[in-house]
Amino acid sequence: MIKAGLDIGNSKISCVVAEYKNTENIKILSISSVPNNNTKKNIILNFQNLHDQIKYLIIEAENQSQTKLKSINLNLSLLNSSSYYYDSEIEIKNEKISELHLKKIINQSDYFNNENEKFEIFNNITSYDIDNTLYYNAPVGNYSDKIKINFYKILIQKKYLDSISGIIKKLRLQVDNYVPSPLSSSLSSLTIDEKELGTICIDLGHSTSSISVFENNKFVYGDAIGIGSNNVTLDIARGLSTTISSAERLKTLYGSLVSSPSDDHEIIEIPIISGDKNIFKQITRSSLNAIIRPRIEETLEMIWQKIRDNNLRSKKLNNVVLTGGGAMMDNIAKYVETIFASGVRVSNPLDRLNLSSNFNKPNFCDIIGTILYEKDIFKIDYLEKQSNSLKKRGISSFFTWLDQYI
Numbered sequence: 001m002i003k004a005g006l007d008i009g010n011s012k013i014s015c016v017v018a019e020y021k022n023t024e025n026i027k028i029l030s031i032s033s034v035p036n037n038n039t040k041k042n043i044i045l046n047f048q049n050l051h052d053q054i055k056y057l058i059i060e061a062e063n064q065s066q067t068k069l070k071s072i073n074l075n076l077s078l079l080n081s082s083s084y085y086y087d088s089e090i091e092i093k094n095e096k097i098s099e100l101h102l103k104k105i106i107n108q109s110d111y112f113n114n115e116n117e118k119f120e121i122f123n124n125i126t127s128y129d130i131d132n133t134l135y136y137n138a139p140v141g142n143y144s145d146k147i148k149i150n151f152y153k154i155l156i157q158k159k160y161l162d163s164i165s166g167i168i169k170k171l172r173l174q175v176d177n178y179v180p181s182p183l184s185s186s187l188s189s190l191t192i193d194e195k196e197l198g199t200i201c202i203d204l205g206h207s208t209s210s211i212s213v214f215e216n217n218k219f220v221y222g223d224a225i226g227i228g229s230n231n232v233t234l235d236i237a238r239g240l241s242t243t244i245s246s247a248e249r250l251k252t253l254y255g256s257l258v259s260s261p262s263d264d265h266e267i268i269e270i271p272i273i274s275g276d277k278n279i280f281k282q283i284t285r286s287s288l289n290a291i292i293r294p295r296i297e298e299t300l301e302m303i304w305q306k307i308r309d310n311n312l313r314s315k316k317l318n319n320v321v322l323t324g325g326g327a328m329m330d331n332i333a334k335y336v337e338t339i340f341a342s343g344v345r346v347s348n349p350l351d352r353l354n355l356s357s358n359f360n361k362p363n364f365c366d367i368i369g370t371i372l373y374e375k376d377i378f379k380i381d382y383l384e385k386q387s388n389s390l391k392k393r394g395i396s397s398f399f400t401w402l403d404q405y406i
Contacts, residue, residue, distance in 0.1 A: 003073065008054070013053055014033040042080065074179065076178050077181050078224040081223060083222070087150045099140055102149065118157070125150065127149075136216040181366055183212055183219055189321055191350075205363075211303050221310055232296065235294075241273050242270045257334070323365040355368070
């Protein structure tokens, strides 16, 4: 089958097309990317221009892959999203746990509740608490006095979704799945062991930075903050009174988060903002790094605060994986290792995808993850079986059926 993914970022729009058999058998047919200056932190600045850019990109992707796209997986930012942890439990007095018990717990929980102004982009079970012992798979067949199911839900602004969806519909494309962007980045960068043992994946993007947390092979947290690597560029431009293009070049070629004694003596010549393009001034590399470090530290502190606010600090998360364009900054892994007191690595998309050198970079992890997203991985099997058999009867019949039989 053909799978395609679309990511509408603040600096670029990307599309990937792949021949997909399963998560272990994927052949990339094309990856296309165009600059984007029509969105800013989930706000569309020019609807028509964005439409035209996406249309151009889709045509390019179809030509390169020699396929006609009918549907896509669409990455959605979690900026201004809300995470919602909830649980539900029943007492069964030493009965054998059945799927019916688990369905009843889900039925009386907030699993099916939706808010009018919010869109539920993710909703799943994180664990089962059986007589105060945690299970990560359905504990059917065990005997228990009390069963509790722990859930995690992510809600995003519906108006943001409607704005993006309006453009996609106008292009006559269907959306197969809406994928949280942090989840997409982690799917293409985390190994099986990292998902199992517990890992924080940080995607340092252009204008936003996203966070995802996996533990026991479960996606247990996703969020984003409105600070990215472009903020570093703007800080350099303001701090040194130079052009934005020059600041980006300085950040990429000379910026580092770990200083060395030679930085005080390394001189860099930069243009200054003036009417005369031939006026330059000299700075040391250490003065450049002194501008970069506070912004990166602020970004990481905000991410760490998000993790604390959601009670994830106590979990044994000893691994951090960095992706996104900001992950290519010199010595960033060493710097993050100091702040998070964890093992840190910078990740390109997974090796098994055999990407060309142009796209085998951290800033393409988010788009590559769109084709790795498989809805079945996150479905609740025993609930799916029953809901399929009751589709014609509707949700209300499902509730009635549960109450009747348990």
